Amino acid sequence: MKKLIALLLAGAMCASLAACGAKTEEPAEVPAETEAPAETEAPSEDAEETAENPEAGSEASGEVTTVTEGILTMGTNAAFPPYEFYDGDDIVGIDAEIAGLLAEKLGLTLEIVDMDFATIVTSVQTGGVDIGLAGMTVTEERLENVNFTDSYTTGVQVIIVKEDSDIASVDDLKGKLIGTQEGTTGHQYCAQDYGEENVLAYTNGATAVQNLVQGAVDCVVIDEQPALSFVEANEGLKILETEYVIEDYAAAVSKENTALLDALNTALQELKADGSIDEILNKYIKAE
Ligand code: ARG
Numbered sequence: 001m002k003k004l005i006a007l008l009l010a011g012a013m014c015a016s017l018a019a020c021g022a023k024t025e026e027p028a029e030v031p032a033e034t035e036a037p038a039e040t041e042a043p044s045e046d047a048e049e050t051a052e053n054p055e056a057g058s059e060a061s062g063e064v065t066t067v068t069e070g071i072l073t074m075g076t077n078a079a080f081p082p083y084e085f086y087d088g089d090d091i092v093g094i095d096a097e098i099a100g101l102l103a104e105k106l107g108l109t110l111e112i113v114d115m116d117f118a119t120i121v122t123s124v125q126t127g128g129v130d131i132g133l134a135g136m137t138v139t140e141e142r143l144e145n146v147n148f149t150d151s152y153t154t155g156v157q158v159i160i161v162k163e164d165s166d167i168a169s170v171d172d173l174k175g176k177l178i179g180t181q182e183g184t185t186g187h188q189y190c191a192q193d194y195g196e197e198n199v200l201a202y203t204n205g206a207t208a209v210q211n212l213v214q215g216a217v218d219c220v221v222i223d224e225q226p227a228l229s230f231v232e233a234n235e236g237l238k239i240l241e242t243e244y245v246i247e248d249y250a251a252a253v254s255k256e257n258t259a260l261l262d263a264l265n266t267a268l269q270e271l272k273a274d275g276s277i278d279e280i281l282n283k284y285i286k287a288e
Contacts, residue, residue, distance in 0.1 A: 063259070064106060064108075064257075064259050064260045064263045065257065065259065065260070066108060066130045066260065067127055067128070067129060067130050068111075070108060070109060071108055071109050071110075071111050072099065072102065072103040072106060072108040072109070072110050072111070072130050072131065073111050073112075073113060073128075073129045073130045073131075074095075074096075074099045074110060074111065074112045074113065074129060074130065074131050074132070074133050075113050075115055075119075075120045075123045075124060075128065075129035075131070075132045075133075075134070076091065076095060076096075076112060076113070076114060076115070076120070076132070076133055076134040077114065077115060077116060077117035077120065077134050077204065078091045078093075078112075078114045079204035079205060079206050080093075080117075080134065080135050080204075080205060080223075080226050081093060081225070081226055081229040082094055082225055082226075082229065082284035082285060083095045083134065083135035083225065083226070083249075083284075084096055084112075084133075084134060084135070091112045091114060093284065094135075094153075094280055094281060094284050094285075095133040095134060095135065096110075096112060097280045097283075098133070098152060098271070098277065098280055099112070099131070099133050099251075101267075101271055101276055101280075102251075102264055102267050102268065102271070105267035105270065105271070106263055106264070106267060113128075113129055116182070116183070116203055116204075117134060117181060117182065117183050117184060117203075117204070118182045118183025119183075120132040120134055120136065120252065121142055121145055121146055121252055122145075124146050124252045124253065124254055125145050125146055125254060125255075127254065127256075130253070130254075130257070130260060131251045131252060131253055131260075131264070132146070132251065132252035132253075133251045133252075135155060135223055135225075135226070135249055136249060136250065136251070136252055137155065137184075137185045137247040137248065137249060138151060138247070138248045138249070138250050139185060139188075141188075142252065145255075146252040146253060146254060146255060147252070147253045147254070147255050147258070147261050148250040148251065148252055148253070149250045149251040149253060149261060149264045149265050149268055150250065150265050150268055150269070151248035151249060151250045152249060152250060152251075152268060152272070152277055153248075153249050153277070153281055154246060154247060154248055154249065155223045155224060155225070155246075155247050155248075155249050156223070156224045156243050156244070156245065156246045156247065157185065157186050157189065157221055157222070157223060157224070157243070157244040157245040157246075157247070158221070158222065158223070158224045158227050158239050158240065158242075158243065158244060159173070159219050159220070159221055159239065159240045159242065159244060160209065160212060160219060160220040160221075160222065160227050160230065160231060160237055160238070160239055160240075161212075161218070161219045161237070161238060161240060162212065162213075162236055162237060162238075163236050163237065163238050164236075165218065165219065167218060167219055167240070168240065169240060169241075169242045170240075170242050170244055173190075173193075173194055173219065174194060175194075175198070176194075176198065176218040176219060177198060177199075177200065177216075177217045177218050178190045178194060178198055178199045178200070178217060178218065178219055178220070178221055179199075179200050179202060179208040179209075179211050179212055179216070179217035179219065179220040179221075180199055180200070180201050180202070180208060180220065180221050180222065181201065181202060181203070181204055181205045181208055181222060182201035182202060182203055183201070184222070184223075185245065185247060186221040186222050186223070186244075187199060187201050187221075189221070189244065189245055190221050200216070200217055205220070205222050205223075205226050205227075205230060206230065208220045208222065209222075209230040209234060209237070210234075212237065213234055213236070213237070221244060224239070225284075225285060227239050251264060
């Protein structure tokens with residue numbers, strides 16, 4: 001239903017790969033508070049194998065080549081809870097945990113690099129990182145530059161407004177000033193639907209929401225889960241009931257590295273089948 005327009009990624013290409021490199025050694029460890037017992041206590045045969053012998057990897061992983069030998073380097077933008085956010089110096093969240101399990105299955109050590117969201121695809125493309133995992137939506141335009149793994153979950157673009165806002169649905173957005181996160185699908189859709197001049201793009205979602213609180217924009221269009229956490233953290237905001245666009249999230253991989261893409265898809269398939277992905281999603285996403 002929604003046609004994707006050409007996004008101005010060019011500006012993002014002069015990417016400062018601000019490698020404020022948060023190194024996450026063991027994001028795969030599911031903390032003890034997790035209710036579901038299955039995963040950590042009774043790993044599947046495969047998981048056990050890789051956990052005890054990281055060199056082994058899963059069959060399909062065989063010999064994958066990565067940017068740095070033995071390491072799976074993930075590019076993300078860690079201002080996007082619950083997918084990626086800081087816990088002290090560590091980057092944690094859904095994507096960090098999934099990447100930890102994927103790396104483990106491939107016999108690799110995970111390293112996470114925090115960068116502007118708008119630079120992630122370029123970084124994957126130019127070999128700065130092996131994968132982009134950032135609550136990133138599969139779009140036709142991104143597919144021109146990178147491959148995507150199978151999707152691991154879906155997201156939905158929602159609208160955050162002040163509690164007393166006169167914006168009640170998507171239909172009221174015309175003529176309003178919309179805050180978005182630079183280089184995201186929310187930015188892209190709003191520019192397409194309401195005109196670039198009505199859209200302000202901030203480097204991250206939290207800043208966009210801050211500007212909404214201060215009245216610099218009338219609303220913020222962003223993915224639902226981070227929206228929920230931003231609204232929780234700021235007084236006087238609400239999320240409109242209406243959904244704007246529903247999307248698939250997946251990991252971006254270089255078109256040059258199809259061996260890695262295949263290995264990740266095999267690993268992802270296994271993690272879906274044994275319930276690990278659901279377990280991670282349920283841990284971070286509260287049922288309504
Ligand atoms: N799903 C949206 C997109 O792919 C937003 C993702 C933003 N992610 C982040 N980690 N900041 O464009």
